Amino acid sequence: MNGRSRFQRLAFDENPNVGVFGRANDEYIFIREGLSKNVRRKIIEALDVRFIELRIADANIIGSLLAFNKNGMVVTDLVSDETLNFLQDQGLNVCVINDKYNAVGNDILVNDNGALVHPDFHDDAVRLISETLKVPVYRGTIASLKTVGMAAVVTNKGLLCHPKVDDEEKKILEKIFQVPVMIGTVNHGVPLIGSGLIANTKGAVAGSLTTGIEMGRIEEALHLNE
Numbered sequence: 001m002n003g004r005s006r007f008q009r010l011a012f013d014e015n016p017n018v019g020v021f022g023r024a025n026d027e028y029i030f031i032r033e034g035l036s037k038n039v040r041r042k043i044i045e046a047l048d049v050r051f052i053e054l055r056i057a058d059a060n061i062i063g064s065l066l067a068f069n070k071n072g073m074v075v076t077d078l079v080s081d082e083t084l085n086f087l088q089d090q091g092l093n094v095c096v097i098n099d100k101y102n103a104v105g106n107d108i109l110v111n112d113n114g115a116l117v118h119p120d121f122h123d124d125a126v127r128l129i130s131e132t133l134k135v136p137v138y139r140g141t142i143a144s145l146k147t148v149g150m151a152a153v154v155t156n157k158g159l160l161c162h163p164k165v166d167d168e169e170k171k172i173l174e175k176i177f178q179v180p181v182m183i184g185t186v187n188h189g190v191p192l193i194g195s196g197l198i199a200n201t202k203g204a205v206a207g208s209l210t211t212g213i214e215m216g217r218i219e220e221a222l223h224l225n226e
Contacts, residue, residue: 006203006224008046009210010039016187016207019153019194023063023105024049025070026156026200028090032060046203052090056083063198067108067115067149068092072132076102095132099125106194109148111156114176116140116148138176142169143191150194153222157201160184160221162191182221186210199224 012021012035022031024047031043033053044051056065057078065076072093075084079096087094099122101107107118110133117129119139130137142151143162152161154177161173163183173181186196187209196207199222206218219225 004045004048004203005042006046007215007219008042008203008205009208009215010042010205011208012039016209017195018205018207019150019197020061020063022198023066023068024198024200025068026202027070028052028068029198030054030062030066030068032062034060043198043205046205047198047200048202049200054083056080062105063194064103064105064149067104067110069110069112069133069135071112071134074104074108074129074132076104078102093132095128097125097128104149106147106149109142109152109154109194110135111154111177111179113156113178114138116142116173116176118146118148120146136176138172140169140172142173150192153193153197153199154179155199155201155222157223157226158182158221160193160197160218162193164191180221182217184217184221185214186218188214
């Protein structure tokens, strides 16, 4: 562990829905602007990533507006040319999804093995997502919810999802992402895991209301104690 804390419980301006404001993989976190130096330090300590602040369409809900893995990034068509150029300057392969379901962070769940997307995405959008992220893309639901990016969090080690996921959905998730699937909650019983958790294979940032039992479940599901 090299002396760092792999798990942090935080609120952003007293809001425990941290997953709405940021997304991470093992290299980057893209997150809303304006967080304090102390919060920023704790995020970097937990996730061990490059910290990049963003604003998209004059909004700070960055976690709801983009999705990415090691191969590329999918971003909402609300993005400005300036922000798009900035993302590309980071060396990222970025595509813009022109679809009525443009809260792509809510609608795409992805790791380096596969992606699950909102079942109503158009064929062109699914094709572009697959080409950009360089993974197979499947349409589907989690716990009958179409907003799959809010219903779960996945890394290259594990997946934690809504407690009402059914057996068939669970089998599909394991096949797509090639990791074990567990159920849980965040922020004292909230089933929308993606709303209150940012994670990678190195650590996790959960909402400030997340209980000790929920923290243990997150650590177990995402194999953060290895």
